[in-house]
Amino acid sequence: MTDLSEARPVADAIQHCAKRAMAVQSEFSEKLIEANRHWFEQIQIESNEAWELFRRFNSTASVAEKITALQDWAKGVTARSAQDATYAIETARSLGTIELNLFGRRIDSADEAPRKAA
Secondary structure (H helix, E strand, O other): OOOHHHHHHHHHHHHHHHHHHHHHHHHHHHHHHHHHHHHHHHHHHHHHHHHHHHHHHHHOOOHHHHHHHHHHHHHHHHHHHHHHHHHHHHHHHHHHHHHHHHHOOOOOHHHHHHHHHO
16 A cells, blocks of 8 residues: 555645646736737728728729828738737747746756755
């Protein structure tokens, strides 16, 4: 029969890993919620910009004004696309870092004691 004093460190390790997994999952979820809100805002911005282009394009009679409206819209799309790409890369990097925290091992005094004994 297994002595309960031997099972205690295993139970503590399992509990520690579960707590760490919950903390990482919570942080990961928060980052996903933040990213989701950001993309919903971007959808709204792009929709408003498209409607503004539609309005400007149909309210002007001259071809030069239509071309100017289209060029302005294209410049805005290009700038926003670059910002979106940067945001996507930063978010992916943050999510990767958060996920790696689950597998990282923090060294504290309890971990150092068996190493010193060996």
